[in-house]
Amino acid sequence: xxxxxxxxxxxxxxxxxxxxxxxxxxxxxxxxxxxxxxxxxxxxxxxxxxxxxxxxxxxxxxxxxxxxxxxxxxxxxxxxxxxxxxxxxxxxxxxxxxxxxxxxxxxxxxxxxxxxxxxxxxxxxxxxxxxxxxxxxxxxxxxxxxxxxxxxxxxxxxxxxxxxxxxxxxxxxxxxxxxxxxxxxxxxxxxxxxxxxxxxxxxxxxxxxxxxxxxxxxxxxxxxxxxx
Amino acid sequence: xxxxxxxxxxxxxxxxxxxxxxxxxxxxxxxxxxxxxxxxxxxxxxxxxxxxxxxxxxxxxxxxxxxxxxxxxxxxxxxxxxxxxxxxxxxxxxxxxxxxxxxxxxxxxxxxxxxxxxxxxxxxxxxxxxxxxxxxxxxxx
Numbered sequence: 001x002x003x004x005x006x007x008x009x010x011x012x013x014x015x016x017x018x019x020x021x022x023x024x025x026x027x028x029x030x031x032x033x034x035x036x037x038x039x040x041x042x043x044x045x046x047x048x049x050x051x052x053x054x055x056x057x058x059x060x061x062x063x064x065x066x067x068x069x070x071x072x073x074x075x076x077x078x079x080x081x082x083x084x085x086x087x088x089x090x091x092x093x094x095x096x097x098x099x100x101x102x103x104x105x106x107x108x109x110x111x112x113x114x115x116x117x118x119x120x121x122x123x124x125x126x127x128x129x130x131x132x133x134x135x136x137x138x139x140x141x142x143x144x145x146x147x148x149x150x151x152x153x154x155x156x157x158x159x160x161x162x163x164x165x166x167x168x169x170x171x172x173x174x175x176x177x178x179x180x181x182x183x184x185x186x187x188x189x190x191x192x193x194x195x196x197x198x199x200x201x202x203x204x205x206x207x208x209x210x211x212x213x214x215x216x217x218x219x220x221x222x223x224x225x226x227x228x
Numbered sequence: 229x230x231x232x233x234x235x236x237x238x239x240x241x242x243x244x245x246x247x248x249x250x251x252x253x254x255x256x257x258x259x260x261x262x263x264x265x266x267x268x269x270x271x272x273x274x275x276x277x278x279x280x281x282x283x284x285x286x287x288x289x290x291x292x293x294x295x296x297x298x299x300x301x302x303x304x305x306x307x308x309x310x311x312x313x314x315x316x317x318x319x320x321x322x323x324x325x326x327x328x329x330x331x332x333x334x335x336x337x338x339x340x341x342x343x344x345x346x347x348x349x350x351x352x353x354x355x356x357x358x359x360x361x362x363x364x365x366x367x368x369x
Binding site for chain 1: 248249252253256305307308311312313314315317318319320321322323325327328329330331332333334335336337338341342343344345346347348349350351352353354355356357363364365366367368
């Protein structure tokens with residue numbers, strides 16, 4: 001998701017093509033061509049510009065509703081409901097990928113969560129990340145925690161640091177979802193401490209791109225892969 | 229000039245950066261060039277009609293279809309035929325949304341406003357120009 005702004009100008013985008021399985025969009029104001037994968041304009045008057053990323057989330061509706069009971073949901077476009085395909089991921093998987101990157105133990109269409117901190121890009125295979133135990137890792141010197149939510153499906157990535165110190169997050173062994181650290185703090189899935197000395201403080205959320213391995217690798221050729 | 233970009237920018241087919249740059253360049257010229265050529269085929273067909281045989285006329289009709297067809301298609305965005313854009317968006321409160329709990333959504337929270345975009349819908353529309361709490365945002369999937 002991007003801020004629809006270039007300089008001081010508000011832009012309106014429309015779908016203009018598919019490029020190596022990401023899409024191309026153009027803005028109505030200048031006709032420039034933009035790449036979906038990285039928000040960069042590759043042709044036209046604004047070529048070279050990069051859109052500002054807007055932090056966003058991907059999570060289950062139930063979890064989102066619990067966190068944002070006053071929120072609103074995009075309604076299906078009337079008349080287009082038949083086009084919405086619950087099986088779109090399976091259907092797309094039948095097509096070939098434009099290129100292939102073997103190695104790293106990943107198949108091209110394996111889903112990874114890609115993050116970029118400083119100059120370092122790192123891919124976390126989703127199957128290794130989803131689970132009861134938070135994944136702790138280091139990217140460009142920054143301690144990060146990948147946490148699976150109470151629905152066992154949604155994942156958030158946080159900078160695992162409090163007051164400049166690295167912290168380690170654990171799931172409490174009980175049946176209820178409970179995230180704790182070794183300083184006596186309890187954290188919720190929004191990354192905020194609900195109990196303990198740090199109560200009221202929130203961890204910084206790190207934006208990630210959920211992508212197919214071949215696509216992430218194509219746009220981040222120097223990426224490392226989490227493989228523990 | 230219609231076919232080159234259509235051939236290069238195909239889903240599921242690898243496009244090198246040079247091929248894409250060429251396709252974009254051709255596409256920017258296509259509307260005016262195909263229009264001129266389309267009109268030229270029309271005029272030529274009109275002039276030659278009475279003078280040529282049946283075979284000549286068939287060729288003329290074929291040339292017309294290609295010429296005028298290209299001029300028309302060069303001005304179409306067929307990607308939006310495949311994936312209709314959201315013209316007018318409706319929103320429903322979280323409590324009345326007819327989604328099952330495990331459907332995945334993309335979520336934005338800006339300035340106290342929280343909005344969710346079901347992935348099944350965005351996987352079709354691909355792009356949605358939004359404004360939330362005064363901030364212009366483009367939602368993409």
